[in-house]
Amino acid sequence: MTKLEALILDWAGTVVDHGSVAPTTIFVEAFKTAFNFEISLQEARIPMGMGKWDHIATLGSLADIKARWQTQFGAPMSNDQIDHIYETFMPLQKAKVAERAMPIAGVLPVLNRLKQQGLKIGSCSGYPRQVMDILEVAAAEYGYKPDHSVGSDELSAGSRPGPWMALENVNVLGISNVAHCVKVDDSAPGIAEGLNAGMWTVGVALTGNAVGLTESQWQACSQTEQDELTRTAYQQLYYSGAHYVIDSLADIEPILMQIEARLARGERP
Incomplete structure (x- = not known):
């Protein structure tokens, strides 16, 4: 690489946790545990990529959930109730995240090659710092150690879809030009984060939230089902503004060559 300086990578669904399973299942469990309120896994995925408190608040504002909440509790979801769900979510998430810390197939060899070529690896997540502390240790045992990471609650300006976590990586890693960075993410807020930071953006379609299946679940799908899921995931990520969309982060190298040529x-992005 002659011009590109860094990849800024999401975690769940992009580097680790094929299908972005760890956060979504815990949202369902947290709503049930905190208030005996049912949400579906599909609903839990809608705001994926946001900071977790904001994710819960956004779920509470979705039309279907808002109507069911109003029926069950007689009023819209309050900040105190969001706080309670978040406080319920956190220990559940911390217990779960290490179980899904294995890097997605094919990703580590690619990242190791890119680091040998001089690219720095930054990272950020919708997970707060106390979850990141657990995830980083677990992922390091598999060999994944980014040069820097930022949790969703670490910056006073906020988190996604704002640019601040991505730009904090630029600051800490000493990157000379944001146009020399590529933000890679499996969610719409994460793509918006990269765009707002002035970076090239690459959406990850099949291993992340857009499909939402583990590797074994994906392999169990028929070819017709896989084709439909692929088409929908690519559409979602391009609609979010991604400059490029790939199946997996393992497929990033040809895209980086195209960006270098541009x-x-x-x-510029």
Whole structure:
């Protein structure tokens, strides 16, 4: 790589946790435990990529959930109730996250090659710092150690879809130009984060939240089902504004070559 300086990577569904399973299942459990309120896994995935308190608040504002909440409790979801769900969510998430810390197939060899070529690996997540502390240790045991990471609650300005976590990586890693960075994410807020930071963005379709299946679940799908899931996931991520969409982070190298060529022609994100 002659111009690109860094990849800024999401965690669940992008580098680890094929299908982004750890956060979504815990949202369902947290609502049930805190208030005996039912949400579906599909509903839990809708705001994926946001900081977890904001994720819960967004779920409470979705039309179907808001109507069911109003019926069950007689009023819209309050901040105190969001706080209670969040406080219920946190220990459940901390207990679960290490179980899903294995890197997605094919990702580590690619990242190791890119680091040998001089790219720095930054990272950020919708997980808060106390969850990241557990995830980073667990992922390191598999060999994944980014050069820097930022949790969703670490910056006073906020988290996704704002640019601040991505730009904190730029600051700490000493990157000279945001246009020399590529933000890779499996969610719409994460793509928006990269766009707002002035970076190239690459959506990850099949291993992340857009499909939402573990590797074994994906392999159990028929070819017709896989084709439909792929089409929908690509559409979602392109609609979010991604410059490129790939099946897996393991497929990133040809895209980086294309971006390098565009930079050489004077193009910018």
